[in-house]
Amino acid sequence: MNIQETYTSLGLSDFEYDRILELMGRPPNYLELSLFSVMWSEHCGYKNSRPLLRRFPNTGPRVLQGPGENAGVIEVGEGWALAFKMESHNHPSAVEPYEGAATGVGGIIRDVIAMGARPVALLNALRFGPLDDERNRYLFREVVRGIGGYGNAIGVPTVGGEVEFSPAYSGNPLVNAMCVGLIRADEVVRAKAEAGEGNLVVLFGAKTGRDGIHGATFASDELTEESEAKRSNVQVGDPFAGKMLIECSLRLLERNLLVALQDLGAAGIASSASEMAARGGVGIELDAEKVPLREEGMEAWEVVISESQERMLAVVEPEKADEVLKVCERYELDAAVVGRVTSHGELRVFDNGEPIGSVPAEALADAPVYEREVRRPAYLDGAHRFDPDALPEPDDYNEVLLRMLAHPNLCSRASVYEQYDSEVGSDTVVRPGADAAVLRIKGTKLGFAVTADVSGRHCYLDPRGGGAAAVAEAYRNLSCVGAEPVALTDCLNFGSPEKPDGYYGLSECVDGMAEACEVLGTPVVSGNVSLFNETERGAIYPTPAVGMVGVFEDVSRHATPGFKREGDMVVHLGDYRPTLAGSDYLEIVHGKVAGKPEQPRLPREKEYADLVKSLVAEGIVDTAHDVSGGGLAVALAEMSITGGIGMTFDRVEVEPMLSGRRGDQALFGECGGHFVVAVPEERWDALQEALGGVPYDQIGRTGGDRLDVPGLLDVAVDDLRAAHERDLFEQHAPEGGHLG
Structure with a gap:
């Protein structure tokens, strides 16, 4: 093997070998x-x-x-x-x-x-x-x-x-x-x-x-x-x-x-x-x-x-x-x-x-630095030409919700995290399955929360918006449990940076993440980059994983997503502007990855998330969940399943929710910056006072054993649970066998 074959086999380029010769003489x-x-x-x-x-x-x-x-x-x-x-x-x-x-x-x-x-x-x-x-x-x-x-x-x-x-x-x-x-x-x-x-x-x-x-x-x-x-x-x-x-x-x-x-x-x-x-x-x-x-x-x-x-x-x-x-x-x-x-x-x-x-x-310790050519991928033009009105509307929304809850990207992850010991050390306060995990610091009232988030599909359709959305999603999840989001680490998973359209995705995602970190006040303090994630079939989706940490002054003041009491008032907070572009619904039900997802409105994301955090810290709210994958219907279903309590949507609120939208867009459309909280009636006045000028709607009440959105959905909680809690390791096994 000659010297060029040797250094090439070790992953070094001609330029890099020449630089080594220059450095060493x-x-x-x-x-x-x-x-x-x-x-x-x-x-x-x-x-x-x-x-x-x-x-x-x-x-x-x-x-x-x-x-x-x-x-x-x-x-x-x-x-x-x-x-x-x-x-x-x-x-x-x-x-x-x-x-x-x-x-x-x-x-x-x-x-x-x-x-x-x-x-x-x-x-x-x-x-x-x-x-x-x-x-x-x-x-x-x-x-x-x-x-x-x-x-x-x-x-x-x-x-x-998380797993997808x-x-x-x-x-x-x-x-x-x-x-x-x-x-x-x-x-x-x-x-x-x-x-x-x-x-x-x-x-x-x-x-x-x-x-x-x-x-x-x-x-x-x-x-x-x-x-x-x-x-x-x-x-x-x-x-x-x-x-x-x-x-x-x-x-x-x-x-x-x-x-x-x-x-x-x-x-x-x-x-x-x-x-x-x-x-x-x-x-x-x-x-x-x-x-x-x-x-x-x-x-x-x-x-x-x-x-x-x-x-x-x-x-x-x-x-x-x-x-x-x-x-x-x-x-x-x-x-x-x-x-x-x-x-x-x-x-x-x-x-x-x-x-x-x-x-x-x-x-x-000082490897050469390359600034690669950037080219917007041609696929984005076709992907963004998406007309939701061309989609057929569902005949049965109950069946659609059950189908979505059973899908591997939205179903329970219990079959995964139950293989992990989540309580060794006895400091785990909120176990896997909530918006974020919560842990105490022994001997103090202090605690911290941690979450990991990203949507590769969103970053594929809009790298800059998807990068920002990953940071915002992590910020919302920490806020939902009541923690103050402080800083993040990341793992940037991308294809080859030597391909101009691949480098475009990396560059744009980083820009979106950086902007979100600035607005939300969550600096990046560590991380990792994993490039060349490609096979002969092509590159992975741009997938910048975000791991964010938040802190509690009093860890006993935290929230979880499950409904906790019959008769609680269910309140939607934040902007309601759902879109089917890039949604789980679009992929699961219609088999399409298309459209340009809603752009994160970062100042509002911060305002609304900080409000939810303060509601939890002040003891007004102990039930909170952000609305993300699967839209409002999936969020409400998850809250019912986790708490074992149904919820009835106020009939008067159904029409504003539709407000010229298709039913599938209203129920399963996605956007950032909105939440669902539940409070007992005796805390309603305190909640209204705390909300100030933030947009909100009291959309219904907890109770019974069904999730009921008049004219659209009416499903038993037991049926929701049966769909959602199917074993990931069993449900897609070949016929007559299992994944073991």
Whole structure:
């Protein structure tokens, strides 16, 4: 293999190889080329997305740490803070779904540990192809098993998330994992190798093997038929070792034994060491032969870029090294001094005392940046030529509602989240199934809420509006439970940025998200970019997953979506401007993904959501739900199903709801910025006073065992539940079988 074939096989371009020659002043050897390959991959280097990410706001009154570290950190109060981040494990999960998903969970947990925080909550955002395909069913089942298998065993509750299905994700599932950790605000750790020649580099955790070698490069390429042969690029996780790693890391930090701490994920020791050196403006020398191995015959280049799981890298003062090793031994973890901090600014690798590679640390950590050509996709013109009046109106709205509630994109996710332990640690206040999960902070009245949201279909039809809508949806969900939305992390899942129409979707979504973050006051404090999500069939929908965190001053004041009492007044808040463009109804009932969805009106989104939050915080409302996928009818059905109580729509309010609209548009049309709340009659005056000038309608009352919208819908709650609670793993199995 000649040199061009070598660097091309490692994912480097001609331009990048020429730049390496310029930086080094000589041809690199294979180890050095491998270091550049993994560190300059899209997965590690963000070379196609860094210019776009600068558009995000990343500061705010509660932000203690923004982008640039292992996770973002926000202040909660009373000296407490939350560290959180979201990352993808898409390509590994496509070829080895159980281990891909499991190690995705393990990796995001280590990002939070590296900040000095104890992981206290996990979420996930998942996308798969339709469940009538056997391969998609297999991927779905195994990914869910992998998430549960790792999260349950490691003792961190999985409290929320989302999952949807579309042909756009066939063969290229999205597996995004989010972790939230709790820490004292004055104890946040940074991954920075402080100046101090002679400080030691300690590797601790599991032994190093060949799993995951060049995994970062694999994660930065399109999926093809040959991807199945790259199973060795997928790491294998060990949740027991992961649990020991959590406790050991926190113990070391508690005893003030570490100068800096960094997790080992993509690109392994090479990534962690070069990033720590670059941040600290120092050099690091690594002794490959001192790394504890679980496989014989590993070459030095394999050792330094292996992505074996459950490992951390620490910088330690020499006099504390023996104590660090003893603590690791107590937790049954392998540990060794594998290097030292120097002042020369290089990442140098030695093998048995001989130098075998040396690269400037800053060069590794500073991948080339590309600003790609942008071209509006031609499909948008056709998709936006949508005439809802050309659709046939339903003959039976009851049947349509039941059909929508049973669809995989709208039905209950209980069959998924019941495989996860959502209550380990005993701090979960609101479990999965609500608009957002709620957790307490022990010993205080404080709490926090977390949610994950995105609509790939919306972003496909209108990338800028869809990006903004994803942020607004997360903001609404946190407000519905009564939390103050504070900041977000994201995972930007897109196709190839090298294709102008693909880069258009990425650029436009980022612009929409950035605008929403500015208006809503929710800065982006961490995140991940996953590009090249394509197969031979084409690219996925633009899918920017948003994980948002909110805080409570008093976590006992929270709301949930289920109706709670007979006779409560049901009130619709906000603008009612439903459209069928880009709606779940349009796709489920008519098989169309078309139209231009309603543009988010961000100032009003904030005004109405903040109102709902204050209603909950003041104790006026304990039942709230935002209206999103499936429209008003699905929102009301979900509230009835969850609470086990029916609701009758006021006959007088039906005509204004229709107001020149078709019945399907009124019931199932979608738009942002509106909510349904329910209050007892004795709180009606307080609610009206609090609403001020916000538009609202008292649309009906709770009671009975049916959802009744006179002239349109009349369905028993038991029938709604039967449709909604069908098992996702059973309902689309082949005839005569199941998904197990």
